[in-house]
Amino acid sequence: MRLLIVDDQPLVRQGLRAVFAGLDDIIVAGEAAHGAEALELVRRTAPHVVLMDVNMPVMGGLEATRRICAAGRADPDRTLPKIVMLTMYDQDEHVFEALRAGASGFLIKDASPQQLADAVREVVDDGAMLSPSITRRLIREFVRRPALPAPDGELSALTGRERDVFRLLVQGYGNAGIAEKLTLGESTVKSHVQSLYRKLGVQDRVQVVIYAYENGLI
The missing domain is CATH 3.40.50.2300 (Response regulator)
Incomplete structure (x- = not known):
């Protein structure tokens, strides 16, 4: 590295x-x-x-x-x-x-x-x-911030499985944990993660959590 x-x-x-x-x-x-x-x-x-x-x-x-x-x-x-x-x-x-x-x-x-x-x-x-x-x-x-309405356009672009991965990412699960929860291979999880990054305009897990909090999703 x-x-x-x-x-x-x-x-x-x-x-x-x-x-x-x-x-x-x-x-x-x-x-x-x-x-x-x-x-x-x-x-x-x-x-x-x-x-x-x-x-x-x-x-x-x-x-x-x-x-x-x-x-x-x-x-x-x-x-x-x-x-x-x-x-x-x-x-x-x-x-x-x-x-x-x-x-x-x-x-x-x-x-x-x-x-x-x-x-x-x-x-x-x-x-x-x-x-x-x-x-x-x-x-x-x-916690102090008021919840905002979620951006429907970006979230609607996610597939059902990507939404599942999104929810688990926000909860703090890593790829291995997500794979176990959803009964998927880790390589499949990684593919879903990269796809939802692109669709939401974020680059990593920190940005996913910020996106979720700022849009009132959690």
Whole structure:
């Protein structure tokens, strides 16, 4: 798995590189000091995952994430890297902006080396990674929000089986769990998951859950 590290602090980049130096399954493909450099390196190195700082000069992590994800949506044949945001603080506005921008994870910088490595592996495997404190804040925020009417057009585009998969995704089931619940093969589940991603205009499980909450489906 190719990893791109984006942070404006050289010591932070050095520390992150050291975390992954001894791992056989993760290779640091490059480093960037701000979002503008990250955009260029994403094009040149085609990383699987980007560890992205939130606050940086020139271009911050949120704007860089928006642009990276927008480029992927504009070119469906292009492989879109998964983005895990890194920050010193679990500020609400950053969490929501980052996830809406297309981030697949959000970690505080005091995460352990094992948590960082696990986050990279998890998002590559089509999962999501949020620190426990951020997860609690997200739940509280969504509970406070009034339910909105569901967008009938997008949901009606889903087949009956895709709706079944959608419901289980929102409940937190992984592909293996969905396969067991629906008595399907994992490869079939993966196919349904990718199909509903395209139809709903989302890119991963985090975005599916946000879509469901914001449209009053759960």
